[in-house]
Amino acid sequence: MSGTLRLAAAVGAAPGFWARARRHPGFVIGALLTLALLLSAALSYVWTPYSVYEVQMDDKLLGPDARHWLGTDAFGRDVVSLLLVGARASILVGVIAVGIGLVFGAALGLLASARRGWVEELIMRVADFGFAFPAILSAIMLTAVYGPGIVNAIIAIGIYGIPAFARITRAAANAVWSRDYVQAARASGKGAWAITWQHVLPNILAVLIVQATIRFAVAILAEAALSYLGLGTQPPQPSWGRMLAEAQSLMFDAPLLAVWPGLAIALSVLGLNLLGDGLRDVLDPRLQGSR
Numbered sequence: 001m002s003g004t005l006r007l008a009a010a011v012g013a014a015p016g017f018w019a020r021a022r023r024h025p026g027f028v029i030g031a032l033l034t035l036a037l038l039l040s041a042a043l044s045y046v047w048t049p050y051s052v053y054e055v056q057m058d059d060k061l062l063g064p065d066a067r068h069w070l071g072t073d074a075f076g077r078d079v080v081s082l083l084l085v086g087a088r089a090s091i092l093v094g095v096i097a098v099g100i101g102l103v104f105g106a107a108l109g110l111l112a113s114a115r116r117g118w119v120e121e122l123i124m125r126v127a128d129f130g131f132a133f134p135a136i137l138s139a140i141m142l143t144a145v146y147g148p149g150i151v152n153a154i155i156a157i158g159i160y161g162i163p164a165f166a167r168i169t170r171a172a173a174n175a176v177w178s179r180d181y182v183q184a185a186r187a188s189g190k191g192a193w194a195i196t197w198q199h200v201l202p203n204i205l206a207v208l209i210v211q212a213t214i215r216f217a218v219a220i221l222a223e224a225a226l227s228y229l230g231l232g233t234q235p236p237q238p239s240w241g242r243m244l245a246e247a248q249s250l251m252f253d254a255p256l257l258a259v260w261p262g263l264a265i266a267l268s269v270l271g272l273n274l275l276g277d278g279l280r281d282v283l284d285p286r287l288q289g290s291r
Contacts, residue, residue, distance in 0.1 A: 020282045027278025033271025041091045044084035052081045052238050061254045070260050073243070074250060079257070083264055086238040090268060093154050093223040093232075094216045100158025102212050105165025110200065112166070113173035114192040124170065127163035135160040135222040139231050153232040157222045161215050168211050172204040206283040213276035217269040224265050240265050 021027050049069070056076030064071050070079040108127070112120040133141075138156035146152055176182060177200065185195050226232035227241030235242070240261040247257035 021278070024278045024282055026274045027282060030271045030274030030276070030278050033267055034275050037087055037268045037271065038091065040084050041087040044081075044088060048078075048081040048084050050078035050081045052077055052085050053236050061250070063254075063256070071254070071256060073246065073257055074254075079260055082238045082243060083240070083260060086240045086243065086261070086264070087268075089150065089227070089233045089237065089239045090220045090223055090265075093150065093157060094219040096154050097157035097219045097222075098161060098212050098215050100155075101161025101165045101215060102208065105162040106169045106208060108162070108166040109169025109171075110173055110196050112170045113177060113200070114196050120170070123166060127166045130159070130163035133160065136225055136229070136231075139226050143231050148231045148234060150233045150237075153223060153226045156226075157219050160222070161219070164215065165208070165211065168207065169204065172207045173200050176200045176203045206279075210276050210280045210283070213272055213279060217272035217276070220265065220268055220272070224261075 021031075054077070056072070059068070059072050059076035060074055062068055062072040062076075068078050068080070070083070072078055073082065108123050112123040135157045138159055139153050142152040142156055143149070173196075177195075182195060182199050185199060190198075223232050223239070224241035224244070227239040228245045230242075230245070232241060233239035243261035244258055244265075247254070247261070250257055
């Protein structure tokens with residue numbers, strides 16, 4: 001079993017880990033909200049109250065009632081069904097975009113830490129340059145060339161996450177490289193890449209997990225913003241951001257149409273941020289004695 005897998009197994013089976021997690025209110029609330037997001041998306045694949053692709057103009061702009069628990073939109077579509085299916089886009093964009101940022105960013109950060117010198121300086125300066133192109137600006141540039149769509153949104157959000165993961169990975173890895181056991185491994189003749197894989201990566205895995213959780217929340221916000229601008233998920237696929245955009249012109253006729261997707265975005269982002277902060281506290285060895 002590799003060092004990374006050993007660490008993952010150790011974290012999951014560590015005595016007291018789940019006890020500390022259960023006593024951490026932020027972790028518990030964040031885990032419940034995140035679980036609700038995942039279950040909503042999973043449920044939409046097997047059941048929704050109504051089809052989100054059928055227009056029912058006779059039922060447009062209905063208020064909450066027994067048939068439509070949260071009402072209907074301007075096309076007569078059930079809001080609950082739209083929210084459930086819209087969760088898919090948020091999770092899809094979040095998982096893939098964070099995966100892109102994590103894989104490439106962590107690889108660059110580990111390379112910078114292992115090689116140091118001009119390699120580290122070059123990677124960090126390129127990362128600084130990448131911060132000048134936020135996800136929305138990158139998506140606008142991509143859609144100007146290739147057209148709007150969820151794929152371009154994922155690529156833009158993923159690229160935007162690479163510099164953040166690279167800097168965090170490099171900082172955490174540099175701290176590990178100064179440890180005595182790493183110096184002992186170097187003295188025993190191990191190469192830089194062997195040390196990186198066997199010692200550095202397993203010891204920064206918790207940092208990367210926490211950062212990935214927080215970046216997931218950022219990705220959901222970015223996807224909602226891009227869809228609101230018409231650059232993300234395209235019709236007829238539901239999206240929370242586009243639900244907000246469509247509700248904007250109906251604020252006086254049906255104000256609740258903007259409340260439900262906004263609440264879904266807020267709770268999802270809040271849950272992921274609380275989960276990330278809770279994981280950081282629970283996994284931090286300095287806090288284990290106080291939790």
